[in-house]
Amino acid sequence: MAEQSKFWYLKNFNIFEGLDEETLQAVDRLAAMCTFKSNDQIYFPAEPSRCIYFLKKGHVKISRISGDGKEIILDVIGPGEVFGELLESDDLDERNEIAVAMGEVLICNMLRSDFEKMLRKYPELNFRVMKEVGTRLRKVEERVTELVFKDVKKRIASFLIRYSEEFGIIKSGIITITPPLSHQELGFLTGAARQTVTTTLNELRTQGIIDFDRKQITINDVSRLQKIGK
Numbered sequence: 001m002a003e004q005s006k007f008w009y010l011k012n013f014n015i016f017e018g019l020d021e022e023t024l025q026a027v028d029r030l031a032a033m034c035t036f037k038s039n040d041q042i043y044f045p046a047e048p049s050r051c052i053y054f055l056k057k058g059h060v061k062i063s064r065i066s067g068d069g070k071e072i073i074l075d076v077i078g079p080g081e082v083f084g085e086l087l088e089s090d091d092l093d094e095r096n097e098i099a100v101a102m103g104e105v106l107i108c109n110m111l112r113s114d115f116e117k118m119l120r121k122y123p124e125l126n127f128r129v130m131k132e133v134g135t136r137l138r139k140v141e142e143r144v145t146e147l148v149f150k151d152v153k154k155r156i157a158s159f160l161i162r163y164s165e166e167f168g169i170i171k172s173g174i175i176t177i178t179p180p181l182s183h184q185e186l187g188f189l190t191g192a193a194r195q196t197v198t199t200t201l202n203e204l205r206t207q208g209i210i211d212f213d214r215k216q217i218t219i220n221d222v223s224r225l226q227k228i229g230k
Contacts, residue, residue, distance in 0.1 A: 014080040015128040031108040042099040052084045052115045058105030073188040155190040157229035175219040
């Protein structure tokens, strides 16, 4: 991919947006652009933690595999987000997560050691990364709170609202979300059994609040879905 295209993507990336030309040029020299197809594994558990990833296009699923081989989905990453380990730590010599492309994705990656040097050199970039980490922590806290205080139907409705806010496209009051999550994946993210997810989604569809198929989820009535999720 042409260098000017890589530079354009970096310049318009969330944490780099608005940084001075010198900083952006430094990032450009150190970053590489790559693409992955649907279901490609970007990195594996126990793999050396050497790179930071900047997702420009598409979606990536971050999971852990339990001792008995079950997948535990931690998050779904969208365009403009950073993944891999953001902060320097002596405990991150190996990854304990797996990252999988959901559809075609476009990624910039940088050696973790180079990224850490940049954080120390450019205070503004360091500040933005800390804000990103804070946002991630708040998302985790919200999910934990919902697991404790909300029933399954409320958790699923709340998740669909958040998912639509992050990845949805709105037109004439209707929100379309691609790619959709499988019922099993949605269950992992909301602490619900797959059959319960299927029953809840079908109920919401019967009420005309949502619609869904293998290609997308459509939210027809956001206000009603918000009320259910409260």
